[in-house]
Amino acid sequence: MIRVGFYQFCPTFGDVRANLHKIAEAIEKIRADILVLPELCITGYLFTSHDEVAELAEPIPGPTTLFLENLTRRKHMWLVLGMAERVEANDRSSLRCYNSAVLIGPDGLKGVYRKAHLFLEEKLYFARGDTPFRVYDLGIARAGMLVCFDHFFPEATRALALQGTQIICHPSNLVLAGKGQQITRVRAMENRIFWVLANRYGTEERNGKKLTYTGASQIIAPDGEILAQAPPNEESLQIIEISPSAADDKHVTAMNDLFQDRRPELYKAP
Amino acid sequence: MIRVGFYQFCPTFGDVRANLHKIAEAIEKIRADILVLPELCITGYLFTSHDEVAELAEPIPGPTTLFLENLTRRKHMWLVLGMAERVEANDRSSLRCYNSAVLIGPDGLKGVYRKAHLFLEEKLYFARGDTPFRVYDLGIARAGMLVCFDHFFPEATRALALQGTQIICHPSNLVLAGKGQQITRVRAMENRIFWVLANRYGTEERNGKKLTYTGASQIIAPDGEILAQAPPNEESLQIIEISPSAADDKHVTAMNDLFQDRRPELYKAP
Numbered sequence: 001m002i003r004v005g006f007y008q009f010c011p012t013f014g015d016v017r018a019n020l021h022k023i024a025e026a027i028e029k030i031r032a033d034i035l036v037l038p039e040l041c042i043t044g045y046l047f048t049s050h051d052e053v054a055e056l057a058e059p060i061p062g063p064t065t066l067f068l069e070n071l072t073r074r075k076h077m078w079l080v081l082g083m084a085e086r087v088e089a090n091d092r093s094s095l096r097c098y099n100s101a102v103l104i105g106p107d108g109l110k111g112v113y114r115k116a117h118l119f120l121e122e123k124l125y126f127a128r129g130d131t132p133f134r135v136y137d138l139g140i141a142r143a144g145m146l147v148c149f150d151h152f153f154p155e156a157t158r159a160l161a162l163q164g165t166q167i168i169c170h171p172s173n174l175v176l177a178g179k180g181q182q183i184t185r186v187r188a189m190e191n192r193i194f195w196v197l198a199n200r201y202g203t204e205e206r207n208g209k210k211l212t213y214t215g216a217s218q219i220i221a222p223d224g225e226i227l228a229q230a231p232p233n234e235e236s237l238q239i240i241e242i243s244p245s246a247a248d249d250k251h252v253t254a255m256n257d258l259f260q261d262r263r264p265e266l267y268k269a270p
Numbered sequence: 271m272i273r274v275g276f277y278q279f280c281p282t283f284g285d286v287r288a289n290l291h292k293i294a295e296a297i298e299k300i301r302a303d304i305l306v307l308p309e310l311c312i313t314g315y316l317f318t319s320h321d322e323v324a325e326l327a328e329p330i331p332g333p334t335t336l337f338l339e340n341l342t343r344r345k346h347m348w349l350v351l352g353m354a355e356r357v358e359a360n361d362r363s364s365l366r367c368y369n370s371a372v373l374i375g376p377d378g379l380k381g382v383y384r385k386a387h388l389f390l391e392e393k394l395y396f397a398r399g400d401t402p403f404r405v406y407d408l409g410i411a412r413a414g415m416l417v418c419f420d421h422f423f424p425e426a427t428r429a430l431a432l433q434g435t436q437i438i439c440h441p442s443n444l445v446l447a448g449k450g451q452q453i454t455r456v457r458a459m460e461n462r463i464f465w466v467l468a469n470r471y472g473t474e475e476r477n478g479k480k481l482t483y484t485g486a487s488q489i490i491a492p493d494g495e496i497l498a499q500a501p502p503n504e505e506s507l508q509i510i511e512i513s514p515s516a517a518d519d520k521h522v523t524a525m526n527d528l529f530q531d532r533r534p535e536l537y538k539a540p
Binding site: 116117118119120121123128129132133149152153154155156158159162163176179182183185186189190224252253254255256258261262263264266267268 | 386387388389390391393398399402403419422423424425426428429432433446449452453455456459460494522523524525526528531532533534536537538
């Protein structure tokens with residue numbers, strides 16, 4: 001059994017120090033093997049220009065991942081979180097930013113995933129992800145990362161699940177009320193994997209734009225059962241015990257293994 | 271606008287005449303463009319041997335489809351239903367039966383789909399489907415067929431949706447309480463298509479086996495809204511008006527077209 005959880009909170013836009021402090025404070029008081037935090041939780045989400053993103057995004061590795069590595073090394077745990085990644089270029093004009101997720105563990109930075117499916121105005125401020133959907137063997141479990149809107153596309157989860165992913169770590173800032181939570185439940189079911197959705201809550205209002213996030217972070221079992229769920233509009237730090245190997249059994253009935261039962265020869269190429 | 275609906279009923283096992291009579295009676299009293307009936311609704315579902323299936327299955331075209339064609343020609347409507355299909359062979363030993371769906375319209379039999387993903391003991395009594403996932407242009411709409419457990423596999427719906435399917439016609443005998451209905455809702459959302467789930471209700475008990483079906487047939491809009499829903503345990507015939515072309519717009523936000531946003535280059539081959 002391992003301890004997995006989410007920390008649903010409300011980052012302060014643009015205040016990296018405050019957000020890191022909040023995260024560190026939460027981590028200090030818990031015992032967990034894997035903790036998932038929301039999307040873009042170091043900077044806040046509601047950017048209104050590419051320059052703003054470039055200003056607040058960081059290289060990976062960089063100051064934020066180094067700070068968090070100190071925590072995960074000392075607490076001997078894994079952390080998955082969403083953050084704005086800046087890719088340094090020779091000249092400012094070719095600078096690119098990604099809406100990324102990072103995986104940081106007891107030995108430091110392990111992986112970076114760049115959001116493949118950008119939502120709304122993210123398309124104006126971030127480059128489309130170019131990293132493959134990849135499973136990471138953490139020793140205690142095999143984990144994969146998706147960021148928010150990625151979950152809408154069944155092929156993304158499927159690619160991770162077919163590689164042996166047991167737990168999807170899903171930093172999010174979901175805004176379509178209720179839908180995101182329904183979708184992740186079905187993704188868990190159809191792949192028989194665990195799912196840790198770490199959603200933020202609260203409202204951001206900047207330069208005439210406004211977004212309200214739906215909270216309701218959840219941990220789903222391979223059979224679709226909701227193992228933990230946060231309220232929609234308040235801070236919530238929840239950690240539960242799961243046995244990741246339960247995700248290796250793809251049987252939905254005694255005679256139906258969901259992976260064996262697939263008929264790729266009948267599906268069109270995606 | 272076209273009129274689509276489902277007829278949720280409880281077939282009598284083995285009594286083809288009674289089931290056809292029931293269907294005919296329902297059709298006589300309605301006005302619909304497309305009506306969907308449950309899986310294996312001509313024979314009942316709970317077979318307990320291959321011989322039983324062979325006995326009750328029919329060739330397509332055959333007596334049942336001819337009977338139903340008379341109705342659809344006269345009522346100028348489309349019908350999708352699940353039935354056991356027998357494929358005649360030279361010798362009895364190579365006889366094959368499929369858990370099929372048929373599409374019958376104003377001009378007669380239009381298509382047959384053979385269930386690709388067999389559930390539980392269907393594997394003992396039916397051959398795995400060998401028909402491709404194919405969209406049919408009905409003039410009034412583009413429709414695709416899936417049978418019950420097929421919906422668990424996102425690739426099947428995706429294959430139909432990418433070919434331009436606007437409405438999935440889904441004859442079912444769902445037994446996993448609540449899950450099937452959740453899954454079809456998410457399938458509609460993730461492909462932005464209409465979905466007509468025609469589920470049966472009631473309990474079958476035969477030769478020491480017993481199954482209870484979950485009813486709750488539903489019609490789902492491309493945005494996931496439930497447009498019509500039957501109760502879990504009674505007969506229900508519901509018809510609503512929809513505009514199939516609403517399924518051609520794949521935007522989930524002004525900037526997100528779900529098909530344009532796909533990243534096939536990042537998905538592994540299924």
